[in-house]
Amino acid sequence: MIPTVALVGRPNVGKSTLFNRLTGRRKALTHDLPGVTRDRVVAEARRPSGGWLWLVDTGGFDPESQATIPAMVREQALLAVEQAQVILLVVDGVEGLVPADQELAEVLRRSGKPTLVVVNKADRRDARFAVSDFLSLGFPAVAVSAEHGSGVEELWEQLEALLPPPEPVEVSPPELAVAIVGRPNVGKSSLLNRILGEERVLVSEIPGTTRDAVDTPVTFQGKRLLLVDTAGIRRKGRTERGVEVLSVVMARKAIERAQVCLLVVDGSEGVTAQDAHVAGLIQEAGKGVVVVVNKADTLTREGKKHLLEDVEFKLKFLKDTPCLFVSALTGAGVGKLLPQALKVGENFQRRIGTGELNRVLRAAWESHPPPGGKGPAKLYYATQVGTAPPRFKLFTNLKGELHFSYLRFLENALRQAFPLAGVPVRFMIVGKP
Known part of the structure; x- marks a missing residue:
């Protein structure tokens, strides 16, 4: 079994930068603004001793905020702790030990999971001196600079001591990558959670809740799939600066690395110009596509007929494209999504004599x-x-x-x-x- 290691810590201590450093690629979104990461972001990392581990990045843990998004982020972080074998508690060596670190350490003590404190920003002298303060949390500590890479070798040494011996298992790439894409607030994350049968990603009525492209490996009908939930894509002129721009870039990259895209549109609103814009991105990238009309529980039979005509007219450049009516709320039709994605995936690789x-x-x-x-x-x-x-x-x-x-x-x-x-x-x- 491949072990799982979760990165946890309060906002803006450098978890995502460390995640990218340990996995060797820019998978997690990083930005100076606190709270950029919200969902659990998962990727494989090769261990120096051989074998692999799953590394889980989590959103900033705010023990006190009762606001919707921070509370949901906290719940996702606790779920990551529950499912991991080892925890890396990332702290900011420049700021030093703060009460929020102590509260999170108490949560980790109650979990009983092996934990290593990672004192980040050790390229700064005051951070290196702060390591001894963090030993009071009751866990071993190591100083690193996630940005520059110093101390990472020692981090791996201490992490290996907490992990089971590596198994000779190769992490093979998925047979099909399926990106769930669309404009903001059409129900992409709700659909992923409904497909998986668990609250894998954050869902709220606040547009822009999803920021990272969240990868979820699954096995379906004997095939290894990778489901990718993405941030809502808006046209360039409508995209706010900062984090939202980076989120849209990540969503477009998700389209590039997928073979099939589930283009989610809001059945209660019909096909909009922005839906057509996202469909155009999929077409330009040369990817397979299934149009998914969410919130179909709000449509009558006549309404579905009109919406299908709307899809055929406004998205006519998507030739011969399947269209499914589903409801993330009730689950109606959701069971057809992965079988249809597999069919389109087979067509994507089709060879004709x-x-x-x-x-x-x-x-x-x-x-x-x-x-x-x-x-x-x-x-x-x-x-x-x-x-x-x-x-x-x-x-x-x-x-x-x-x-x-x-x-x-x-x-x-x-x-x-x-x-x-x-x-x-x-x-x-x-x-x-």
Whole structure:
């Protein structure tokens, strides 16, 4: 079994910077503003002794605030502590020991979990001198600079002493990464929690609750999936400066590393210009997509019909895209999401035999040849040159590119003959020099 290590601490002590340092990549969102991290962010980290561990970053632990978001962040942090085998209590060596650190240490003592105090910002002299003060918390302590990397080697040494011996287990990449994307406050996090059957991510009516892209590995129908909840994406001109800009960047990166995107729209509001903007980002990235109409419990049968027409008209550039009506509130239809994502994932990797490909494209070409040219237009040969998404090269006697409307005609012929629902199709034309 791969052990889990949770990073906890009050806001703005450098947990996410340390998380990124230990995992070796910029996975967690970092910013000078306190409270940037809210959900649990999980990633694998390779141990110096061999093997792997799961590292969990958590939001800043505020023991006193009763405001909605801090209280929910606190609950997520406590859940991370409950599920971890070892705890890293991250503290700010420059500020020194404060009552909030002592309160959190008391919580960790009651948990009974092995705990190591990580005194961050040790590149500052006053932080190094503060280490002895933190020993009063009753746990061993180590001084590090998460930003510059000093002390991390000693941190690993002390952490290894608290962990079970490494097992010869490789952390293999997921077979399918599914990003849950959409504009703010359409129910993305609620859908993820409903799929998982637990409160994995924060949910509130406050727009912008989700900031990080939150990865959740799951196994479904024998396949390893990675579900990624993302921050709501707004157009550039409507995005506030600071943390929200970084959140949108992380959401766009989540689209880039996914194979399939669940585009969530609000059924009570219909398809908006911002929904179309997010759909355009998915299309540009060349990813598979399923349109998910949330809050379907608010729609009548006639309302669903009109909304489906709305999807087909306003998102018509998403060719042959499945559309599911679900309710994160009641759970209706949610069970169809992962099976549909798997189907689109299979289509995303679809390979078509050369003989079948040429038969279908030649039949379409000969029934309706492309216009233009001095002589008859000829399609010599077609071949598939790649997947993810499916890409095809066409050899012709034409000069220049085919008109986009004719390429759409050829694409429709392929879609009628082969299962390509939910994925873009790309053509490359090779003609006369």
